[in-house]
Amino acid sequence: MAPRPGEDDDRKGIARELKRGSLELIVLHLLSHGEAYGYEIVTALTERSNGGLEVTDGTLYPVLYRLERAGFVAVRWETPQRGVPRKYYRLTKSGQAELARLRHEWNTFAGAMASLLRQQPEIT
Amino acid sequence: MAPRPGEDDDRKGIARELKRGSLELIVLHLLSHGEAYGYEIVTALTERSNGGLEVTDGTLYPVLYRLERAGFVAVRWETPQRGVPRKYYRLTKSGQAELARLRHEWNTFAGAMASLLRQQPEIT
DNA sequence: ACCAGATATCTTGTTACGCAAGATATATGG
DNA sequence: CCATATATCTTGCGTAACAAGATATCTGGT
Numbered sequence: 001m002a003p004r005p006g007e008d009d010d011r012k013g014i015a016r017e018l019k020r021g022s023l024e025l026i027v028l029h030l031l032s033h034g035e036a037y038g039y040e041i042v043t044a045l046t047e048r049s050n051g052g053l054e055v056t057d058g059t060l061y062p063v064l065y066r067l068e069r070a071g072f073v074a075v076r077w078e079t080p081q082r083g084v085p086r087k088y089y090r091l092t093k094s095g096q097a098e099l100a101r102l103r104h105e106w107n108t109f110a111g112a113m114a115s116l117l118r119q120q121p122e123i124t
Numbered sequence: 125m126a127p128r129p130g131e132d133d134d135r136k137g138i139a140r141e142l143k144r145g146s147l148e149l150i151v152l153h154l155l156s157h158g159e160a161y162g163y164e165i166v167t168a169l170t171e172r173s174n175g176g177l178e179v180t181d182g183t184l185y186p187v188l189y190r191l192e193r194a195g196f197v198a199v200r201w202e203t204p205q206r207g208v209p210r211k212y213y214r215l216t217k218s219g220q221a222e223l224a225r226l227r228h229e230w231n232t233f234a235g236a237m238a239s240l241l242r243q244q245p246e247i248t
Numbered sequence: 249a250c251c252a253g254a255t256a257t258c259t260t261g262t263t264a265c266g267c268a269a270g271a272t273a274t275a276t277g278g
Numbered sequence: 279c280c281a282t283a284t285a286t287c288t289t290g291c292g293t294a295a296c297a298a299g300a301t302a303t304c305t306g307g308t
Contacts, residue, residue, distance in 0.1 A: 014145040015233065031245070033245040048240070062258095085257085121157040140265095179267095180267060183265085185288090190265095208284055
């Protein structure tokens with residue numbers, strides 16, 4: 001994928017760090033409805049999250065590899081008459097369980113953050 | 125600080141990764157009401173977040189150092205007649221600005237996650 | 249016919265950060 | 279007098295996001 005044109009790379013920000021640990025949840029969620037191939041996921045995330053959850057292919061492919069290696073997704077190659085071969089991923093049974101687990105962990109974490117940021121920080 | 129006794133270290137989970145990038149926000153938020161020292165923050169987080177945002181001292185001190193080095197917090201040593209010397213941290217002006225920025229970035233990210241997880245993942 | 253660009257995958261190296269583990273020092277209670 | 283609580287700091291490990299580069303196929307324009 002071509003790197004985004006000039007746009008605003010001013011802040012390398014903490015967005016990169018925030019994504020840590022949430023990407024697997026994101027990918028598993030996206031696969032929970034049906035199969036998809038890597039490049040498709042990259043473009044879908046770029047378009048559908050308004051830049052909030054953008055991912056480069058150099059980031060996504062290792063994620064998919066990790067998920068496959070862990071048995072959470074299964075793979076199918078498809079080589080159409082015309083076009084580049086695509087590698088389709090789909091959730092496995094244990095992938096669905098993992099999705100539920102990650103979803104729960106995310107909710108716990110995000111809930112704790114929300115709760116903390118809401119209260120007046122009276123440390124003492 | 126002594127490492128927690130046996131308890132449940134079964135899942136090293138993704139909690140570690142999720143904390144990435146959010147710790148600075150957490151600390152700046154905790155300091156936004158008044159000053160505090162490191163050990164105090166560690167125990168406060170352990171008690172007040174029900175394990176959701178626990179942090180060890182080996183994690184927190186480098187965070188504080190980073191924040192100090194960036195000029196977001198200022199430091200004051202206090203050596204009471206009795207007791208171990210304490211290093212008190214307080215927000216600076218630019219620390220307040222940074223807090224606002226991080227808060228905004230967190231809201232954007234958490235919002236994008238919530239939005240994504242809410243929708244049916246119709247990739248195509 | 250050719251070449252730029254889109255489509256599609258994979259790999260290597262860099263960087264940053266959370267954390268375990270260990271070190272140090274002072275006060276307190278049995 | 280010694281274990282425990284309080285308080286700080288440091289080193290090394292593992293991991294994951296990403297930039298950058300490589301490769302290959304198809305499409306569109308001139």
